[in-house]
């Protein structure tokens with residue numbers, strides 16, 4: 505059995521599953537960049553694409569276990585290994601401390 509890592513949560517995947525994995529939204533060359541985008545709207549689009557994924561729970565669990573530094577995994581935005589509700593876009597820093 506051959507295995508490899510994939511963008512889909514870096515889950516070990518057998519050769520027999522390759523076709524199914526490559527059909528995942530995060531493997532679509534047109535959409536793959538959305539999962540690691542800087543813009544909040546693009547990350548929200550990636551979250552939407554995850555919504556129908558059969559690997560969603562395992563993907564998120566794996567990403568949390570690995571402490572993924574950023575990206576959309578299992579329909580959630582991760583930053584520094586934790587789920588965050590919303591990623592703020594780049595912008596002008598606050599004038600005063602919050």
Ligand code: SF4
Nearest residue numbers: 512530554557563578
């Ligand atoms: S849940 Fe999202 S990131 Fe994870 S494998 Fe599915 S489409 Fe890809």
